[in-house]
Amino acid sequence: MTTARANDAPQRSGAAKRAFVALGANVGPRRATLEWALRALDASEGVRVVARSSWHRTAPVGGPVGQPAFLNGAAELETSRTPHDLLALMLELEVRTGRLRTRATQDGPRSLDLDLLLFADHIVDDARLELPHPRLEERAFVLAPLAEIAPDLVLPRCGVRVRERLAALGVPHEPTPAAP
Structure with a gap:
C-alpha cells in the first residue's frame, strides 16, 4: 500500500508524522x-499506509475460554x-464492522481491533489515549508483525529495538504468517 494519492494534503496537525497501528480480528471474515x-x-x-505486515494467526490472550484464534498484523x-x-x-x-467497546467485551471476541501503538515521539496519557500503547512491549502477537515492518524501531519505554524485545520474549525474529 505505497501508492500516493492526489488528495494527500496535510490536515489538522501539519506535517505528516509516522504512526504504527496493530490490527486484529477473531470473528467474522477476519482477513x-x-x-x-x-x-x-x-x-x-x-492518512497513508506506507507498510504493512503479513497476517499472523495467534491464540487469544485473556477473555472467555474457547474464543476463536486471531489474525493479527501491523x-x-x-x-x-x-x-x-x-x-x-x-x-x-x-464500529463500522460491528465492534462494541464496553467493559464487558474488553477481552472478548472482536470483529476488528485497531490499536494505536506509537505516534511519532508523542507521549500521551489521558482518559482516551495512552501513547506509547501501555502493553506494546509485552505482547508477542503485536511485536511479531511489527518486527516485519520495523525491526529496528526503538521502543520508547524500554529503549530496545522491536526485534530485540521480541527475542527477549522468546520469539525469534522470523515472520510466521498465517496460511491463506
Missing part, C-alpha cells in the same frame, strides 16, 4: 475485515492527523 481496514485507513484524508502510517483524531478514525472503523 477480509483486516484488508478492508487497511484500505479504509489509506483512503482516509490525512501497519506503518504517515499521517497529518493528531493522535486523538487518528484514534477517533480507528474507533469509527471498528
Whole structure:
C-alpha cells in the first residue's frame, strides 16, 4: 500500500508524522475485515499506509475460554492527523464492522481491533489515549508483525529495538504468517 494519492494534503496537525497501528480480528471474515481496514485507513484524508505486515494467526490472550484464534498484523502510517483524531478514525472503523467497546467485551471476541501503538515521539496519557500503547512491549502477537515492518524501531519505554524485545520474549525474529 505505497501508492500516493492526489488528495494527500496535510490536515489538522501539519506535517505528516509516522504512526504504527496493530490490527486484529477473531470473528467474522477476519482477513477480509483486516484488508478492508487497511484500505479504509489509506483512503482516509490525512492518512497513508506506507507498510504493512503479513497476517499472523495467534491464540487469544485473556477473555472467555474457547474464543476463536486471531489474525493479527501491523501497519506503518504517515499521517497529518493528531493522535486523538487518528484514534477517533480507528474507533469509527471498528464500529463500522460491528465492534462494541464496553467493559464487558474488553477481552472478548472482536470483529476488528485497531490499536494505536506509537505516534511519532508523542507521549500521551489521558482518559482516551495512552501513547506509547501501555502493553506494546509485552505482547508477542503485536511485536511479531511489527518486527516485519520495523525491526529496528526503538521502543520508547524500554529503549530496545522491536526485534530485540521480541527475542527477549522468546520469539525469534522470523515472520510466521498465517496460511491463506
